[in-house]
Amino acid sequence: MAVTEDPGKPRNLAERVQRLQDRVYSAIFHNYVWQSIFRSGYPNTPRNQMLVVATNIFLHLHPTRIHRTHVKITHTYCLGGLTFFMFLILTVTGVLLMFYYVPSVDSAYQDIAALETNVKFGLLMRNMHRWTAHAMVILVFLHMMRVFYTGAYKPPREFNWVVGVILLVLTLVLSFTGYLLPWDQLALWAVTVGHGIGGSAPFFGDETQLIVFGGFEVGPSTLIRFYTLHVIALPIIAAVFMSVHFWRIRRDGGMARPL
Amino acid sequence: MAVETRAAAQPAAKARPRPKRQREEEVLVWPDLVFVEFIAAVVFTITFLMLSVFINAPLLNRANPELTPNPSKAPWYFLNLQELLLHMDKAWAGVLLPTIALGFFASIPYVDRSRAGQGVWFGSKHAVRLTLVSAAYSVIIVGALVSFDAGERTYAERLTRWIPSCNAEAQHQGTPCLQDAEGEEHTGLLSTKDISKRLEFSVPWPNFLGVDDSNLDWPRDLDRIPVPFNNICGNVGSFHLWCDMNLNIPSIMAEQVIPLSTVAGFAVAIIYVLFRVGWLRTKRDLFIVMFTAVLVAYLALSMVGSFFRGEGQNLIWPWEIKVDEG
Structure with a gap:
């Protein structure tokens, strides 16, 4: 997730690492080039998970939601x-x-x-x-x-x-x-x-x-x-x-x- | 997308109202379905990589049109047709029966139009037992018919070995006999096709329709029966019409009527029995029996072709198979 409000100074090392991760994540998935290829954000929210299926030519063979019996392997x-x-x-x-x-x-x-x-x-x-x-x-x-x-x-x-x-x-x-x-x-x-x-x-x-x-x-x-x-x-x-x-x-x- | 999907399913709902599809019943395709697909793809990729590392695809000697391997066999999924060739007319075995089978498959949904029982495995009351019974029946009938026909070790050969050889001196006209090739040991009927090729007998018959010795001789008197309007020659495009068209009655009997009516008879028999027992009630049930029987027969004939046919396409045990590379 992109960090929007000013979080203040990191209090400990763990928080420092967390901040670093967020920045790397943001740099990869929220930059201009990535978003020109994949219109939706990274599929880690229900909204993005539906968008990624609906806006991707390969994945849009599928509907965005499916009845739960259909994902059972034995079906x-x-x-x-x-x-x-x-x-x-x-x-x-x-x-x-x-x-x-x-x-x-x-x-x-x-x-x-x-x-x-x-x-x-x-x-x-x-x-x-x-x-x-x-x-x-x-x-x-x-x-x-x-x-x-x-x-x-x-x-x-x-x-x-x-x-x-x-x-x-x-x-x-x-x-x-x-x-x-x-x-x-x-x-x-x-x-x-x-x-x-x-x-x-x-x-x-x-x-x-x-x-x-x-x-x-x-x-x-x-x-x-x-x-x-x-x-x-x-x-x-x-x-x-x-x-x-x-x-x-x-x-x-x-x-x-x-x- | 989901909205359209439900709109397409509407007519089904009209036929019989079904409980409303609830959002709680649905899951997201990403990750729930995409994940399953991905894992399946990975598992298959790894499996086939491993298989390919350890087992090599066959590569025999360079093709040589002069050297015919004995036996030479089609790929396994066509071996069933090759097996049928041994038992009946080649046009039926190789082209007509497969075409009929495919036409039958394609026509299933246009005959069985009920919507009942879809979306669940074996969705009618007796579906499972119908499947099991027709699969077992198909295997048994294919096995029995094959053990009777086409080969030196068949029951047909053993049961007809008593028929004397036509080459024997003491052979009288009228008694059935079997032609043996020059210098070959006497054998019974090796296949149904022998009925028209090697079996000879005659029955008393009035002298008309080409019979002139008061005896109708099989197959001699029957193998050139002219069709009506024979010899009105003509061409349509590249086809020659009606020129010298004669029917070979013994061959039609041996290669078409007998094998096809045998197969049809066994098919009708199981359908009739299952109907009388009360398991077969709907078109869906009928198709379960027919589909299963056809598919299992396809597989069983392939197995026979792969494992039970040796040199000269004779019937043998799997461990006796030797391929003469030519």
Whole structure:
């Protein structure tokens, strides 16, 4: 808190330290630059705590107040939020992996092998990317189960449930397109299985293989297509649907509550 | 912000008045929710950092289109589709059934429109037992069906091994027999698909509709049944219409009718039983059973694909799995 009235001389050392703390605090949180970034004061009063949520672009996904049952962990187990958090980790680690990876059949495998041995924390980043990708798929399913078994898809949240189903598909496709990129035996043959499944679509089998996989077998054109889908097209589409998903939670009246 | 939130929730209040939302019931998002989110994020970050330090992502040999690993498997979340491919027509397994499942998921809130029971876990009277029963049922049925179909160690094979081989000299026309590949040991039906591919039998039949020897031979006489207006050739865009369209009845039976009606039959059976027992009363209850069964079957089929399929996609125990890298 800023000290407004003249407090007189400090009486002892403790008071001296307290004064010093206040001045440092004031210098950090009440200076011109800080207040140009954060319009509200430090969130240590109810008013500022509401303002900080309402005036911050990242925090204003939330309402400023929330029913107390909704902050119980067992109400949602944070599953939707954690799915989104996995997406963020995947974006960060994915960008770092992109620095070292060239999506061509000639170099893809060597790039990954070199990433694991020659790049500082390269192996760690690849491991993080892989395990969080699996976690994201699992969390999406768990989140879907949570929403279903708590009846949270019911009116007025019907459409947001449909957006969620679309996000489930996008997550699976994102994971699947990433699966090919290391261009090892695991990747090639797993995607070959998927290629066969895509080709079995009635009426559109050949078209699916040509358009999505870029040919009648998994090869260089599949790699570049999957790479482009994986690093730019699908993340953008997923981000759009996620925005709708989060926005609709607020618009549809927050989290589902008993009538 | 909070004002808007309540305004959006108003229609719900109209349907059935609920006790007024009180300010005392509410907490501030900062710190109560933001703190929980932050801790969850930190815990997950640390967990995955640790996991990534100790367990490396797999990297096999460089991709080689000449060397097919045996078995080659899809990622785990698509292994269930790969498993279904062994049991039925590939279009159904790979595309139609998943599409139907997703369409079913998406349509749930448009059919179950009641607002009752939202916001609480298992909010109807029998929800928990419906979930448990349909999950257990789904596991048992998937396990039983898989142990019957697709592989050399299935019950179907054991139960049909008595059917003689068609290659034997003493084979008379009319008795059922199984075609065996040249030089292979005699086996029973390895999968439902064998019903159209290897099983042969004939029944007396009047001489018309292409039958000329007083016997209807399975599958020979039935595998090229022309559709009506066959051979009116034409093109619409890149699609060739109605040219040489023949139905392969044995294949349709073995790869579509039998597997799909089996699955549908088991689904209808559990729903009927739960309805008669009195646990299944509302659309919500029906969807709990269907959703649980579909999701558990998805998971169970993935497990079968991961742990019980070895070389040649044969049914084996998890500890026997060996991958031939090609």
